[in-house]
Amino acid sequence: MTIVMKATAKVRNTSKRVVLDGGGKVTLSGEGKRRILYMNTCDKAQVWTTSHCDDQQWPQLTVQNMRFADGNATGERAEGGGGGAIFVRGGRVKVVNSAFVRNRCDATGPDVGGAAVRVLDQWRDLPVYVVKSTFGGAAGLGGVCSNGGALSSIGVSWVVLNSVFTHNKAVGRGANPARGGTPGGGSGGAIYTDGNRFTVRIAGSVVSDNTAREGGGAVFFVSNDRTGTLRIEQSTFRRNRSAGFETKGFPGIFFLGAGRPQVVSSSLR
Template structure:
């Protein structure tokens, strides 16, 4: 049963704090242009050439452009100017599923050279991280879409999966691999029917190591429609080294459908979600968790489903809008079983996230069970 908390939203709908300011603008030194000799009366003026128009960028946009949350070091983009591997040699047809699978298995910093325009790579197999690789970075440059075609999960990392190499005796807490996806679009990922490690993770499944999502989009991903605890139409995470958080920065999650966690789902995992946007995601299971008698269970956390004991969720500079849950938490389902977990929402807006079953009084769109009350700073919550 949920614990009810008194409303903590100011009458105006938000609590005001001073905005963070930037540094002083750099001074510019005035320079005097050299004198130009006057043209003679007989000289013929030359028409100046119009500057060439810059081609329009085809790179996709992600995240909340108005988000101003500071980005910690672990959430900043990885420098990919000197890649370890490049997928493709300048044309879309050289960017294949097989090349992605092989590059991810080799590890290192991976970029794409698929031509100047957007390209979609339809995955015919799931790309899997080998646990002996210290770092794996996938950077799509804002032009690359990886598609599961509604048939399969797109990317997988599991430090406790012997098939990917057993590297330590404490697999769920080892510091590597460190997986980063940045400037990539993931669409059509589907893990339906794959119940290994409890299932979920339509586009990406991660257990162990470290994981970050930066400047990426997740669209129309899916996982199983019922089940009391599985979830994460876009991403499912179990365990992170030293209980450090998954960083999600400047990213978008939309159109995800799963039993729980229409976008993100985790057990015992902390999240730091900054300057991002989560909209139009759905938790469609029935019966909640634990499942009510006669139901298959599920239906909580329209955007985010977070369960476990001691973990934290921090959401800052982010918009969570128009998500819905058949049971609890149209926006966020947060349950810390031993009441040690904490939820903080800073400079964010949670709007129109209906919970068809239950939510915590005074927190529209949220079901919360944790340490004390959630901390809200300069944020708006509306039904």
């Protein structure tokens, strides 16, 4: 079953645990016209429950066993935009056994990103979990955004397990900060992460055939204070094209953080 969304579904901040379970049978479609799902603890329109909206426990959102297709956040300006299928600020979010295809967000901008999922702030800086999920999966199915053709965040940690990222694109131009005369963006073909202290762990996953017009055809990781860490375990990275720049010795990855990326029992080529 495909449910065509005529408006973006929004999580009320008075909720506790919210679970959307498609049972492996449901596709939510944004028709290429709108974002599919939105949660923002700092949005008073969804009920402002605390003055510490950027660090609160609830709501806790889980999406599982579902397909998100043709979401489009192009033109969204609140919180910097991004998140073609799902946008989250605050609380917690987890993605399990789900697929994301043909999602979009703005094609230019130095920091806007996340054609599939964009996350800002998580309670107590706990990580976002992405488990057994697919972003793209075949030619023509990948996400497209200025940065982060699949995932994007600022100051947020991620644990990505047993997932697939293929044919996603970062299509902005000019990187971040934007070079003179450019609109900025173009980094993190699959995953774009920025901020200070945060971590990214990718395990048991396949990341292939993603492209970035600027840096990090697969992963763009910048920890501004150089405290963040990137760890890749039992994963395969291949044919991720960085048209502009990447970190020497780590094909498809641009990394600025603590030391060097940790690569364990993995293939990068």
